[in-house]
Amino acid sequence: MIEITNVTKRYGTTAVVDDVTATIRKGGITSLIGPNGAGKSTLLGMMSRLLKTDAGTITVDGLDVTSTSGDVMARKLAILRQQNYFEARLTVEDLVTFGRFPYCKGRPTVEDKKHIDRAIEYLELSDLRYRFLHELSGGQQQRAFVSMVLAQDTDYLLLDEPLNNLDMRHSIAMMQQLRHIVNDLNKTVVIVLHDINFASWYSDEILAMRDGRIVYHAGPEVVITPKALMDLYDVEVTVETIQGKSVGVYYGAMNIATPRHHD
């Protein structure tokens, strides 16, 4: 369980996240959605201790993310970001081995090697194991990174806009991998998404933000509705039920209300 209590983050005088309180339950996929500048990524950044909070506390299973030591948190919660560019030449195996860093500090034991093998097999990377990351396609690299956080063996996995720059096929693959991880390995995934339909299709819960506050926190059937989406995005969305899921259609929306504020 991730408990967010009265959390605020300011840049200058603007509160990007404004006195937010929420509880993210253990297990399942929780998506953070909302318009640009709503504070989704900032909130996720504070949960993943990449950003400091200006006020309030965030705990993960009772551990305060700001005061708990780095390697204890690293065994509880992993972070995956889309822009993972670096200059070092690493093989897939090297990268996945870094997932065991919180346990072995860079010197993997037999036990760590088992975790590494399992994580590589789970994402079907065995035949790419000794290839360098920069030789792989975007989709393969992404699988290598997911494999790394799996090897990290944390209960929680936080992802910031993982579908950015991914085509349809890779987006679906990513979301299905996350679904499998949640179902098979009983993990908790918190993910920032822009596409409301991916959020609707794959989430157990949606946390919808606007202007630094949480406006809705409920299942997709509640948040993916014309009224809620109008409240969030000021866009008139037609919502249809397809294969039992709520799907919003907004590509030709005519009645775009004047945005209430600009980012």
Added chain:
Amino acid sequence: MLRSASVPVESTKPFSLHPIARLLIIGLLALAVVTIFMTINSRGNWDFVLPFRGRKVLAIIVVGTAIAISTVIFQTITANRILTPSIMGFDALFMLVQTIAVFSMGGAALAQTDPKIRFVVNVLVMTVFSGALYWWLFIKANRPLHLLVLIGIIFGTLFRSFTNLLQRMIDPTDFAVLQDTSFASFNSVDRTLVGIGATIVGVILLMVALRNRILDAMLLGRATSISIGVDYQREVMIVLAMTTILVSVSTALVGPITFFGLLVAHLAYHTVGSSGHRYTIPAAALYSIIFLVGGQLILEHVFNFNSSLSIMVEFAGGLLFIILLLRGNA
């Protein structure tokens, strides 16, 4: 998974010379260059030649190691393989300190000052300046590392301009004294200072060795290294402190010489076959020794001291680097 129905085959590790074997080859090369340097044209005067040349080689090992370590770890924390610590204005600050000394005391006074005192003053000024800059920006104001680097570059330009201004105002003989200090030289290094330098560099080498796996993890960038449990802020501060001390010591020993850190670091990355710091740092240090001893050898025996070591090293190193790039080893 959306993948074609290919049977996953466990691939075998492609053959590649192990990094330790590669290190050994580079090490043998360094040993060969040092041996030639120690024995060439000795004409049997071993009692004189060995200690005399040995002192130069020792100074080169100390300075070369300092530059190799500082460049590699600085590039690791900045996640950028084009930057070197010299971009933070270290060389420029060194020259400014010398220029101010000449400007205020005159060239003769500077030349007569005990080299030990000059060494201590140089190291102190450079360490205090960059320590203050790092502390102010990175800890107190909590600014991102790249802003720190940018401000370092601007300070470097400021120092250079100020140095130029002062150099235009002093008299020509004083200027000649200054000109001398602006080229790195191993020809007149004080024996005690080499000892002090060796101790400091040795201690830092040990510290780097103890945290080499943390440095490896930091290659993944800030977000990922925090995700896997690295105390990022603390580690960056430690690396910056070590870099400052290393660069200050090497510059104060022989003059501005950080120029070839970029070269040896990249040679190490390209040839040692691993990104692990336990391989790249020793490789870069060995390359430093090869280039500096080799350069000194050519300077002494081909050009009869009628050139400067930096010209030698940058010419040979630059050529080698271009060859490496063209061969597509990058």
